[in-house]
Amino acid sequence: MIIDVENLVKRYRELTALNHVDLQVQEGDILGLLGPNGSGKSTMINCILSLLSYDRGEIKVFDQTMKPDSYAIKQRIGIVPQELAFFKELTVQENISYYCGLYIKDRAQAAKNVAQAIELVGLQDFTKFYPKQLSGGLARRLNIACGIAHQPELIFLDEPTVAVDPQSRNRILESIKELNRNGATIVYTTHYMEEVEFLCNQIVILDHGSVIAKGTSDELKAMVKANEKIVMTVPLITKVQEADLLKLPAVQELNYADQILEITSIDLEQTMLPVLEYLQQAKVAYADLHTKEVTLNDVFLTITGRELRDEA
Numbered sequence: 676m677i678i679d680v681e682n683l684v685k686r687y688r689e690l691t692a693l694n695h696v697d698l699q700v701q702e703g704d705i706l707g708l709l710g711p712n713g714s715g716k717s718t719m720i721n722c723i724l725s726l727l728s729y730d731r732g733e734i735k736v737f738d739q740t741m742k743p744d745s746y747a748i749k750q751r752i753g754i755v756p757q758e759l760a761f762f763k764e765l766t767v768q769e770n771i772s773y774y775c776g777l778y779i780k781d782r783a784q785a786a787k788n789v790a791q792a793i794e795l796v797g798l799q800d801f802t803k804f805y806p807k808q809l810s811g812g813l814a815r816r817l818n819i820a821c822g823i824a825h826q827p828e829l830i831f832l833d834e835p836t837v838a839v840d841p842q843s844r845n846r847i848l849e850s851i852k853e854l855n856r857n858g859a860t861i862v863y864t865t866h867y868m869e870e871v872e873f874l875c876n877q878i879v880i881l882d883h884g885s886v887i888a889k890g891t892s893d894e895l896k897a898m899v900k901a902n903e904k905i906v907m908t909v910p911l912i913t914k915v916q917e918a919d920l921l922k923l924p925a926v927q928e929l930n931y932a933d934q935i936l937e938i939t940s941i942d943l944e945q946t947m948l949p950v951l952e953y954l955q956q957a958k959v960a961y962a963d964l965h966t967k968e969v970t971l972n973d974v975f976l977t978i979t980g981r982e983l984r985d986e987a
């Protein structure tokens with residue numbers, strides 16, 4: 676086991692930021708720690724890293740109890756914090772070299788690592804740039820390179836794609852997959868559920884300091900009783916017709932509001948054709964028919980009654 680957190684409680688005065696949380700990370704995982712703002716993601720990471728004290732619980736990393744002075748363990752960890760953490764007086768290359776040099780004393784090895792980190796995040800054309808000359812996305816990539824150049828076995832990335840352009844975002848996500856392919860175990864915090872779906876083999880959803888769901892993306896989606904939806908614009912439909920549609924194979928639920936008809940199904944293959952046949956036979960006009968898969972946001976919505984992101 677790479678990380679084992681048991682019964683973790685962290686309070687900030689009267690606010691309970693983490694409420695009896697368990698978390699396990701296995702070797703080779705890309706674990707997505709998903710939750711809305713203020714749910715406790717950063718607090719969790721900072722407790723695991725012993726950067727924050729906590730009120731209760733036990734934290735083991737690489738099967739050893741993590742303490743503030745566990746330097747041997749910390750050597751094996753890479754941290755990419757939410758805030759940009761590099762020196763504005765140093766160039767891209769110098770910044771990465773500095774961070775790498777904190778861990779790797781062999782100069783030839785360090786130089787090799789720095790070159791690999793630069794390539795991984797795609798900063799080859801910017802090695803001589805100073806941070807103020809970098810766009811937001813490139814600065815994020817530099818932040819990542821600084822955190823991973825020593826080639827750690829375990830990497831924490833705390834919302835590394837906030838406010839970056841799509842090109843850098845893709846590059847960052849690809850880099851993380853590459854780090855994982857090269858053997859690193861990854862803990863990735865975000866409130867973008869699409870990123871978690873793309874990257875992570877394990878997902879933990881936090882809300883108000885509690886783990887409200889954990890598992891693979893498919894396991895979490897299976898918690899939502901229905902799987903997919905057929906959505907279409909229907910100007911007019913009667914209550915009788917709605918009731919008929921509800922009786923068709925695998926249909927779980929039907930919603931009709933503002934001329935939008937949504938049919939939720941546990942098996943779209945069984946439902947689709949009968950729905951189309953019924954609409955035709957009953958002469959119900961429809962347009963813009965499409966299907967919608969369940970997302971992790973639906974899982975969150977089902978469990979909490981709220982959207983994962985306010986703007987989502």
Ligand SMILES: Nc1ncnc2c1ncn2[C@@H]1O[C@H](COP(=O)(O)OP(=O)(O)OP(=O)(O)O)[C@@H](O)[C@H]1O
Pocket residue numbers: 687690692710711712713714715716717718719866
């Ligand atoms: N130093 C602190 N003192 C008091 N309260 C804090 C402190 N740090 C965080 N909190 C509170 O603890 C809760 C959890 O915060 P945390 O930063 O861990 O959430 P988060 O999920 O990482 O949020 P975000 O996505 O915004 O980074 C929030 O209610 C926050 O206001």
